[in-house]
Amino acid sequence: MSELIFRTEELEDKQITDFYVSSEYEQNIVDKLKAPSPVLLVGSRGVGKSFLFKVSEIQLKRTFAESKILPVYVTLRSSPLIKDTTEEQFRYWIMARICAAVFRAVRKSGKISLLSNASFLSDCNVSLNTSEIDRVINEYEESWKGGERKISVEEIPNLDDFLDFIQDLCESFEIKRIVVFVDEAAHVFIPQQQRAFFTLFRDLRSPYIKCNATVYPGVTVYGDTFEPTHDAVVINLIRNIRENNYVSIMKEIVSRQVTDSKLLDNLSKNGENFSLLAYAASGNPRYLLKCVSMAEKMDSSAINKVFRDYFRGKIWAEHTKLADRFSGYKEFIEWGRDFLETEVIPKLRETNDKYLKDEVGKGTTLYFWVHKDAPIEVKESIRILEYSGLLYEDAEGIRATRSEVGTRYMVNIGCLLAAEAVPSTTGMDIIKKSDIRRMNEYGMTHASYKRLEGCMIKNGSSVLMQHLAKNIDKLDLTEWQKKKMHEISIDTIGDVIQAKESDLKKAKFIADVRAKKIRNAAVAAVYEYLLG
16 A cells, blocks of 8 residues: 555645645635735645645745745644633633744744743833743643643733734834734634634734634634634635546646555556546545555556445544544434435435436436525534535525525535446446536425434533543554554553654654654544544
């Protein structure tokens, strides 16, 4: 199996630059991320949100001497480890995180030298103590270990003081603007964390600083004070499978990573099979990279096995696991899977089979439509399906039968084709003959909705410690990586969080480079698991 890398967190800056395919679509997003207006980059897991953030950061670093625009990258992926606290306390942690990231970016830019125990810019109107800020961050992020403790936050600036500090910093060192890239904007299944973040996101702006944030579709709670379309530029990261250059761009994304000459040869010889996998990935690079790594021979037998094992099995299992991690959403998660798997996909397949056999209708279809006044519980379940990448919102305000208005969704193409007897035989026909105007409709009172009536999201107690006690086999890691950690008794998710590179080097045949790679991959997998 080829050693392809699926997560941005595991890539070095040089690899990100080498792997970046600068299509017009991607570069247009990058340009908006570097522009003055705050941006929300919305997309399901694996579509490349973090990757484009890192590309933007790298490009700004390279042009800093001329543009005077300083990029600052902040990740909030450790938010699941923050012990339950108030929204106000959570904002202190976010502010501390941003302060620390600004210090690091300024220091690395060469603009100023920081002494670890000295106040920063003592001649500014506001002085910030870097060691105290690091202390606050560490105390918050170790709060999951238990024990009651009061975290002193006196050294963390309030919003006005921080904005004054940023202005002083920019004016003192001829920095035009600071662009903050906030990745993993708070735990997606803890609404109070999200509300706290977006309240700060809205207010954290001036001529000298702007923020961008990555968010997931559907499951993001913005709170009462933040209006996405008014307070930011919203970009939905969905690659259009109908674009003429779609397959060629997806092939380039894969080819940039592949070093195995045999796999490159297989990709070249089996172009039609690769195209089928590219469409099955529905614009998601992580899905495509995983599929290619599973189907190295790229022949029909390997392709059909990918549809059977990945799109009919693993991808559904990942969605179902959400109910285990977030029991308050259990009924919505289970109904969503049943609705898509036993109602929507069979009906789409029936429509497609009729067209392929007798050319009944305008063409095949990948789409279904839901009435705008469908029950809120249905919309909640559909939003979680979007988060999982099992479907994608294609367009709002679409008129259907009797001029009713609703939203059109595209089903994950891999999941749709996995229902075919032999996907490698019928798959490309279904895709090429699909018509966007053709969609199955679900009105405001469809019979499928009845089971969800009266369901409510349950705010259960924190289950963090239960998750940390679970076996690392639940993480999205290679079997070899899991084996090496088990060798040295790193058996639970909690063990991974606390393991150091020096611990990993105790395993056989693991030296500095491999230890770093394994730890990066393991920690990224842990946070992805905890974040949902």
